[in-house]
Amino acid sequence: MAQNDGLDFEAPIVELERKITELENFSNIAEVDLSEEIKKLHARANKLKGEIYKNLSPWQRVQLARHPKRPLTTDFINLMFTDFYELHGDRTFRDDKAIVSGFAKIDNHKVMIVGTRRGKTTRERIYCNFGSPHPEGYRKAMLKMKLAEKFHLPIIALINTPGAYPGIGAEERGQALVIARNLFEMSRLRTPIICVVIGEGGSGGALAIGIGDKFAMLENAYFSVISPEGCSAILWRDGSKAPDAAKALKLTAQDLIKLGIIDEIIPEPLGGAHRDSKKTADSFKKVLVRYLTELKGIPLDTLLENRYAKYRQMGQFLEQPAEAVKSLKHKQPINK
């Protein structure tokens, strides 16, 4: 059954919803009026959702971000934009299906979309390499962004990736160098850039299309320097400590807005985006249109100054006000 896709902590809600559907079906078939009971059950389900979703742990958010029914980049393209016109290829190696890019319209704004693509069915997932781009994918994204710059189209980056692909071919074709190049170029592209993490924001592979003037996250997305599993394996030396790692890494939208890393949290319907993609897309679209209107009014030089300043101030450290400059003599050559 499709309910198998659900998460552990969702189970009571799923169970209740199953009962409601059963009752509804029964009342239709038997032609008895059960509307009172059904109404009560709906109320109970809503209360339960409120209780469960108000206090999600970071690990539960990670699970929601990875929910198999969660709307994907392609869903949001369909729900928020019109006239999507896909453009392929990196002009060098091949068309990376883990990146989707092209022209689109949102209200009366013409934009360029770049995003990581994943699938719903196993076949689609394999086709998109589970949303993990290779170097050619990042090059493809950069080419389309340069095109957008040339024709003054704002860029909307939709991010949902477990990370850049860790494989032999990816390393052979310079995964690290290509990511670095994207960070370098995005910091100075002369057109507005809006980035939104819609699901997983996996480290450098997410950042590689994630430098912009606005950076938002959906309510149950996460954005992290390393996956909770990876962090747990390295620092705890125990792969099962992922929930602890998720908490320690401060990777939820709620944590990241407090730390000043992101600009805004885009609300999801109670129970998560997968419970109502349409509703999620509605609030999402409003935010995008607001950003586009705001950014269009800013002169490009100012926009780029602000973008540099935004990233320039990120980081926390201690600096002693005392002697800022001191001379160090390194007297011992190592070959002596």
Place this chain on the structure above:
Amino acid sequence: MGWDGLKKFVFHRRKEMPDGLWMKCDSCGNLVHKKVVEEKLRACPECNFHFSLTSSERIALLLDEGNLEEYWGDLESIDPLKFSDRISYKKKTADAQEKTGLKDAFVVGKGRLGGIEVIFGVMDSRFIMASMGSVVGEKVTRAAEKAAELKIPLIIVSASGGARMQEGCFSLMQMAKTSAAMARLHESGGLYISILTNPTTAGVMASFAALGDIMIAEPKALIGFTGPRVIAQTIGQELPPGFQTSEFLLERGMIDRIIDRQHLKEELIKILEYCT
């Protein structure tokens, strides 16, 4: 060699080891004479693998009179996430500080190579694998800004395990910040030489270390995005020999040159003379 002879030989060798005259090469596994390794500026006489240098050794090796006018030497991490795994990040930092005498993993300042003034930065892998947190990111950024301001070249010797997990997204954002700073330096017309040493991977290789106008590597260094163990796990097969080494990168067109440590300074001066 009969048994007695063999026993004598083995015994003889074993007796010499504790004296610290010999060491095992991390790369080829051969026992090599320490004195010869030192004469080759810490390179293996058998396979030419280049062992790690500390930041002060690197400064002594490359800068005129081994002299660095250090900048921002007092920047320290403040543990922004109050991070703790099996050991707290605070303790890890304190231990590394005590062990190295450094505040964090990156030392930077102004010095001269062959009389040419440069901003020179070097990562010290003894300090939490020279991972990049807020301090490293800030100092790399300031170094790029300083080089642009003074209109002198920037040289950075990298060696790092990547972003510092214990600072979460602050570390990730240092990739963005340092890359943006390199873009500005580039726009100002400044020269940036990036020197990759063993190992330079992940968040550092995927940001400022990859953005040099000139990209140099020491022989046999491990350089890449994902660590080899994770790749082998992901794809479920063994990695080809020489995968992710300097030689692998040169072959695939990712770097300009591999330079032996013994010739590094003279070649850097040559490049500086062309580009200044």
